[in-house]
Amino acid sequence: MYIFDTLMNRMRRGCQTMAYPHGPAPALPDRHGGALRLDASACPAGCDACAEVCPTGAISRQPGSSTTLDLGRCLFCGACTKTCPHGAVTRTSDHRLAVRRRDDLLLGKPGEEELRLAEALDKKMKSLLGRSLRLRQVSAGGCCACEADINVLGTIGWDLGRFGIQYVASPRHADGVLITGPVTKGMELALRKTWEAVPEPRIAIALGACAISGGPFIGHPQHNGGADPVVPIDLYIPGCPPHPLTILDGFLRLLGRLEEQKG
Amino acid sequence: MNTLAPFFSFANASRVSWASVPVFSVTKLVRLTGELIRGGARLVAWFGVPDHDETTLVAILAMDDDSILGVARSEPVSGSYPSLTPKYPQAHLFEREAWEQHGLVPVGHPWLKPVRHTNGDAPANAPFFRVEGGEVHEVAVGPVHAGVIEPGHFRFQCAGEEVMHLEIALGYQHRGVEDALAGGPHRGTVFQMEAVAGDSTIAHATAHAMVMEALAGVEAPLRAQWLRAVALELERLANHTGDMGALAMDVAFLPTSSACGKIRGDFLNLTALLCGNRFGRGLVRPGGCMHDLEPERLATLVERLKTHMADVEQAMAWFWDAASVRVRFRNVGVVHPPQAVNIGLVGPAARACGLVRDVRFDHPAGWHRFSQAPVAVWPSGDIFARARVRSLEVQRSGRYLFEQLAEPVDGELRTALGAPQPEALAVALVEGWRGEVCHVALTGHDGRFRRYKIKDPSFHNWSGLALALRGTAVSDFPICNKSFNLSYCGFDL
Ligand code: SF4
Ligand code: SF4
Numbered sequence: 158m159y160i161f162d163t164l165m166n167r168m169r170r171g172c173q174t175m176a177y178p179h180g181p182a183p184a185l186p187d188r189h190g191g192a193l194r195l196d197a198s199a200c201p202a203g204c205d206a207c208a209e210v211c212p213t214g215a216i217s218r219q220p221g222s223s224t225t226l227d228l229g230r231c232l233f234c235g236a237c238t239k240t241c242p243h244g245a246v247t248r249t250s251d252h253r254l255a256v257r258r259r260d261d262l263l264l265g266k267p268g269e270e271e272l273r274l275a276e277a278l279d280k281k282m283k284s285l286l287g288r289s290l291r292l293r294q295v296s297a298g299g300c301c302a303c304e305a306d307i308n309v310l311g312t313i314g315w316d317l318g319r320f321g322i323q324y325v326a327s328p329r330h331a332d333g334v335l336i337t338g339p340v341t342k343g344m345e346l347a348l349r350k351t352w353e354a355v356p357e358p359r360i361a362i363a364l365g366a367c368a369i370s371g372g373p374f375i376g377h378p379q380h381n382g383g384a385d386p387v388v389p390i391d392l393y394i395p396g397c398p399p400h401p402l403t404i405l406d407g408f409l410r411l412l413g414r415l416e417e418q419k420g
Numbered sequence: 421m422n423t424l425a426p427f428f429s430f431a432n433a434s435r436v437s438w439a440s441v442p443v444f445s446v447t448k449l450v451r452l453t454g455e456l457i458r459g460g461a462r463l464v465a466w467f468g469v470p471d472h473d474e475t476t477l478v479a480i481l482a483m484d485d486d487s488i489l490g491v492a493r494s495e496p497v498s499g500s501y502p503s504l505t506p507k508y509p510q511a512h513l514f515e516r517e518a519w520e521q522h523g524l525v526p527v528g529h530p531w532l533k534p535v536r537h538t539n540g541d542a543p544a545n546a547p548f549f550r551v552e553g554g555e556v557h558e559v560a561v562g563p564v565h566a567g568v569i570e571p572g573h574f575r576f577q578c579a580g581e582e583v584m585h586l587e588i589a590l591g592y593q594h595r596g597v598e599d600a601l602a603g604g605p606h607r608g609t610v611f612q613m614e615a616v617a618g619d620s621t622i623a624h625a626t627a628h629a630m631v632m633e634a635l636a637g638v639e640a641p642l643r644a645q646w647l648r649a650v651a652l653e654l655e656r657l658a659n660h661t662g663d664m665g666a667l668a669m670d671v672a673f674l675p676t677s678s679a680c681g682k683i684r685g686d687f688l689n690l691t692a693l694l695c696g697n698r699f700g701r702g703l704v705r706p707g708g709c710m711h712d713l714e715p716e717r718l719a720t721l722v723e724r725l726k727t728h729m730a731d732v733e734q735a736m737a738w739f740w741d742a743a744s745v746r747v748r749f750r751n752v753g754v755v756h757p758p759q760a761v762n763i764g765l766v767g768p769a770a771r772a773c774g775l776v777r778d779v780r781f782d783h784p785a786g787w788h789r790f791s792q793a794p795v796a797v798w799p800s801g802d803i804f805a806r807a808r809v810r811s812l813e814v815q816r817s818g819r820y821l822f823e824q825l826a827e828p829v830d831g832e833l834r835t836a837l838g839a840p841q842p843e844a845l846a847v848a849l850v851e852g853w854r855g856e857v858c859h860v861a862l863t864g865h866d867g868r869f870r871r872y873k874i875k876d877p878s879f880h881n882w883s884g885l886a887l888a889l890r891g892t893a894v895s896d897f898p899i900c901n902k903s904f905n906l907s908y909c910g911f912d913l
Contacts, residue, residue, distance in 0.1 A: 163675050163738045173682055186689070188696030188711060212608040232611055234702055294568040298595045300909050301570050302618025302699045305662075308568050309688075312681035326566035343543055343592040344571055347563045373611040379596035397701065398618070401685075 174316040178409060182252065182402060189400065190235055190248035194271050195264040197223040199245035207237035207246050213366070213375045216246075225265035228254070228272055229369035229383075232397040255394045255407030259385065262369070262395060275392055277413030282358060286332050287412050289321040292362070293331035293355060295348050298341035298380050299372070303365035303398040307335065310401050322408055328352075333360035333391075339371040339380035340387050352388045360391040362407070365398050372397055423483050424456060424490030433785035435634040435846040436491060438862065446477060446494040446501040453479045456490070457508050462764055464489065464849070464858055466504075466514035468522040469871045471496040475522040480847060480860065484782040489847060500525035510764030513879060536591030536912055543573060543591035551577035551584050559894060563592045570908035578894050586889040586897075588882050593912035601872035605632070605706075613859075614701050617876055617910030622648065622655045622691075623852030624874070624910075625704035627859040630785060630848035632706035635840035635861060640786070644708035646829040649787035651691060651700055653817040653824075656853040658687035660768075660810040660817075661732050663905050667807055668739055670899045671748045679735035686728045693721055708834030715828075722825050729818040736811045749804035753888040753900035756801055763883045767855020768813065769904055771797045772805035779851035793820040806903040842867045854878060854907065876910030 175183055185191055200223065207224070208216040215230035216237055226237075226246065237246045253274055256262055261273035277283060296304050310317040311324065325331050328351045340348055352361065363384040366372030371382040381387055394407040409415045423429075426444075430436050444452060457463060461481040468475040474496035481490045494501075503526030504511035513535060515526040520534045537543040543563075550558070557578055563571035571592040577585040597612055613628040614621045626648050633640055640648075665680025688698035695703035695711045702710055713721065739745055755765065760773035770777045778795045780788045796812035798805040842865050850857045855877030864870035885904045889897060 162741075166734060166738070167675055170679075186692035186696050186698075188694075189692065190696060210607075212611045232701070234611070235696075293564075295564055296568070296570045296593075298593050298909070300615035300618030301907065302615070302621070304568050304570065305619055306698065309681075309685050311568075312685060313678045314682045314685055324568050338593070339595060341593060341595050343537060343594055344563065347571065347592070351564055373608060373615045374595045374597070374600070375608075377596040377600055379594055379599075397615075398699070400698070 173313045174319070175314060178415060185250060185252050185400060185402065190233065190238070191250040191252055192248070192254050192272060193226060193228060193231065193233070193238065193264070194247050194249050195224065195226045196245050196270050197225070197265045198267070199243045200224045201243060204243065206240050206242065210236040210240045212236070213370070213373065223265050225263055227370070228262040228264065228395045229259060229393060230366060230372070230375060231395060232366055232373060252400055252402045253406050254396060254399060254403050255392055255410055257392060259369075259390070259393060262393060275407065275410045278360070278411055282360070283413050285358065286360070287414070290333070290408070290412060291323050291325045291331045292333055292335040293328045293351060294324055294335045294337070295344075295351050297336060297338035297344035297348055297368070297384070299338035299365060299367040303337040303367070306398050306401050306404060307337070307364065310405055315401060315405060317405070320409065320412075320414060328354035329356065331355050331359070333362065334388065335362045335364060336368045336384040336388065337364050339367045339374055339382060340384050341380045345381060345387060348384070348387055361388045362392040362394065363390045364394045364404065365396060369393050369395060423486050424461065424481060424488055426452060427456065427479075427481060427490030427492045429488050429490050430847070431487065431785075432489060432779070432783035433630040433634055433848045435637070435841060435844050438843040438845055441478070441845060442492045443495055444492060446497045449477060449479060449492055449494045450502050450504055452492065453481065454504055454508055456481055457510070460485070461490070463508070463510045463514065464856070465860055465873055465875055466511060466518065467860070467871070467873045468518045468524060469862060470522065474498045475524055477501070477518065477524070482783065484777060487783055489783070491845065491847070497524065500527045502526070503528040505529045509762050510880070513883070534591070536594045543589045546589065548575045548587050548589070549577070549585060553579070555579050556584070572908050574897070576889070576894055581893040581895065583889045583892055583894050586886045588886055590882070590908055590911050593909040595912070597913040598872060598874060601869050604869045604872065610705060616874055616913065617907040618699055619659055620655065620852045620854065620857065620876070620907065620910065621700040622651045622704060623850045623857045624859070625700070626652065626786070627848040627850045627857045629704050629706045630850070631846045631859045631861045632837060632840065634846035634848065635844060635863060636837040637841060638707070638835055638837060640708045641832040641835055643829045643831040644833050645787040646824065647709045647713060647833070648704055650713070650821060650824055651694060651703055652850070652852075653821050654687060654691050655700060656817050657814060658684050658691070659853040660814045661687060663810055663902065664736060664739065664807065664814070666902045666905070667803070667899060668745070670902055671745055673739060673742060673745050676735045676739040679731065683728055683732045683735065686724070686731070690721060690724060690728070693717065693724070705834070707837045708832070712833055713828070718825060718828060722822070725818070725821060725825070732814055736814065740811070746804065748899070749807055750802060752803050752896050753892055753903060754800070754802045755884050755888050759887055760801065760884065763887065764880045765884045766880050767851070767877045768806060768809045769881050769884050770855065771795065772809045773801040774799035779849045779856050783849050785848065791820075791824065793817065803899055803903040840867045852877060854905070855881065874913060876907050878906040878911045881906050882911065
């Protein structure tokens with residue numbers, strides 16, 4: 158009997174996959190806050206209230222120069238936005254955070270109040286990977302929350318497979334690596350070997366504050382301070398951990414699938 | 421009656437002055453620890469504190485039946501001391517760790533090798549136990565595994581399909597969490613505590629907060645304690661649901677696997693409703709909680725929880741209804757109850773061997789002093805039992821949450837923390853979803869951390885996985901592994 162019940166229940170539940178990106182994106186939790194924005198022109202001389210509360214040194218202010226905020230180090234704790242008395246650092250509620258170059262995560266210069274969202278791969282890479290991207294995930298020293306939300310994309314709610322994106326078991330079957338964690342000394346060799354085993358052309362994605370800068374463990378001698386020093390990175394997805402929506406946006410952005418949707 | 425004498429006895433989440441921790445010669449400390457373990461105590465922590473050029477060993481024991489903890493320390497030692505491990509295997513990793521961190525040799529330890537390889541080598545570059553024989557072959561797996569999963573190295577000694585021995589080498593995730601705590605707390609400390617094991621953020625952050633509160637001699641407001649208890653069960657629900665889905669996946673029972681994958685995310689979203697982050701980052705802080713659960717938000721939480729609980733109970737019902745699932749889980753990956761006691765298993769893995777062992781019940785602190793869920797146990801020690809305990813705990817956590825959410829506690833959310841007491845030791849145990857999380861802080865004369873010791877439940881339980889594999893087919897490793905689902909980063913620190 159149970160097979161019959163199971164099938165009935167299954168049918169009753171219907172399709173559970175979200176409409177996004179064909180429909181609207183699911184809302185971020187109201188307390189999430191999304192990306193940060195820094196309007197350094199609002200910072201009066203001598204104020205570094207935000208820098209004093211930041212746990213990772215993501216905000217800095219050298220005497221005589223303007224405030225800078227590095228979203229690659231940011232844990233999105235919100236301490237700076239609550240502390241800033243001048244409304245210079247604010248939350249945008251925007252889930253889109255992925256960038257192509259490390260520098261695109263630095264905020265502060267005039268005209269660079271927000272991050273510079275990732276552009277798609279070039280035409281050749283897009284034609285190779287745009288409809289089928291296989292990623293070998295390498296976890297290298299984080300806290301496993303990034304991995305947890307990478308996995309969530311594979312569930313029926315998000316159904317990453319519908320975009321032709323898949324996590325694979327062997328680097329030989331992969332088009333790229335998806336790196337989490339600050340790349341501990343213990344994992345450096347394993348990451349290098351995995352990277353070298355991926356056939357060219359290949360891409361590398363650094364996911365989470367750890368993989369971009371060391372995240373909450375920034376500055377510890379037991380790791381490399383992110384994936385950059387070990388593997389050249391094509392896409393950075395900040396967050397601690399990034400929301401699944403942020404991760405998916407990053408993947409689709411890289412593959413140029415978002416513009417396509419909009420036509 | 422003081423059942424842990426001559427150790428100094430105290431309760432969970434409290435502080436002891438360092439001067440009142442009894443000092444014994446190291447030989448006597450080993451002997452007394454052994455006698456107390458024989459008398460029913462359990463080793464909660466065993467670690468070194470640097471003292472000039474020498475090391476003071478600290479032993480923390482728990483007498484679960486009496487809800488009491490005990491602590492004692494050695495005179496400063498260097499060189500070696502007689503090992504506890506040959507008689508009390510639950511000490512084996514603790515002694516290896518103290519050797520790795522302080523160079524203290526436990527004489528007579530049967531398998532002395534590093535725990536994490538902090539010297540920068542890949543952890544697998546060490547000798548492994550080998551079974552000799554023409555028919556014996558060795559299978560090496562990791563550090564990079566086939567799925568999206570943390571790194572670790574597994575070395576199997578097999579005769580055909582049968583596993584004779586499994587040795588697990590970890591340390592790949594070692595990122596220096598304990599080292600960074602020296603002289604703390606620092607500005608980044610709470611963020612690191614939340615990332616000791618990212619799927620146990622609430623458990624570790626709560627243990628850290630309780631340690632800080634004990635050191636400062638204050639308690640978090642009751643409303644914050646209540647909220648922490650709520651968040652802890654949401655964390656348990658999300659992870660247990662994920663584990664049920666993963667187990668279903670590994671026996672190819674797809675309805676439950678795909679449903680649980682989705683419902684796990686739904687539970688994570690409930691935590692995000694509380695604090696904005698799906699893993700509970702930013703909720704728990706020393707002194708209280710950062711986000712309130714206002715009446716409207718609470719009503720939303722209850723509504724959504726009702727739906728998700730109905731969904732998960734249904735998904736689990738399909739699973740337990742299927743004879744093909746049940747038969748696949750029975751008598752596979754067995755840990756026998758005496759083994760569980762010997763190696764000091766904790767959490768659902770221990771309860772699946774019939775041990776009634778649960779910090780929420782045995783050593784209630786915080787909100788659990790006022791309300792507890794019944795402890796879920798199952799006697800058979802196999803994968804079936806580990807899955808069964810999880811599924812019972814899902815039901816009980818759900819029921820507990822509905823009870824708690826029906827009677828919210830009024831009051832403040834945060835209290836100011838004074839300066840930590842100098843020269844004091846504080847210990848906090850929290851029952852995370854994997855079992856007993858333990859944080860110990862020892863302050864120096866300036867009130868800063870002289871030593872901070874973290875123990876994730878996985879520190880005890882990886883040995884359980886190794887034992888569960890004995891005599892099992894190597895192809896059963898994935899389901900055995902999922903049935904424990906231990907933390908690499910929590911172990912590696
Ligand atoms: S939100 Fe980011 S930049 Fe601001 S204080 Fe937190 S970690 Fe630092
Ligand atoms: S970035 Fe944050 S969530 Fe991701 S692995 Fe690092 S600590 Fe964990």
